[in-house]
Amino acid sequence: MTNSLASVIVNGYILNKMAVKWAKFIYNNRSTIKQYTHHFDYVLGGVADGQIFDLVKAVDNGLDISDFYEEIANYGTYDQLSIHNEKIFTYSIIRLIKVVKAYDKEKLYDKRRINKKIEL
Helix, strand or coil: CCCCHHHHCCCEEEECCCCHHHHHHHHHHHCCCCCCCCCCCEEEEECCCCCCHHHHHHHHCCCCHHHHHHHHCCCCCCEEEEECCHHHHHHCCCEECCCCCCCCCCCCCCCCCCCCCEEC
16 A cells, blocks of 8 residues: 555545536535435535525425525635545645534534634
């Protein structure tokens, strides 16, 4: 087994802009009926923050993904780097400061509405 960074980080996904593709990825990850699991080592892109769970349920019930996009694009967003391969931290490229569980409804965002802090 090689110890190079390239052998650890194999599969990343970057969403550079809010678009229907971005909305579909968000929907797939938040829908309880989709049971979607991705296998990316990291995902970088805008966060659809806000109360979107009703909209996710609406897509589950037939709302078109384009309409879902139009609705969630109205919320403020910020970029998030989401790490899904803990081996990335072995190479000290970034330092882990805080982890937030994805479906922990009791967890509150800090005042800047950032739920995962990463130092580069």
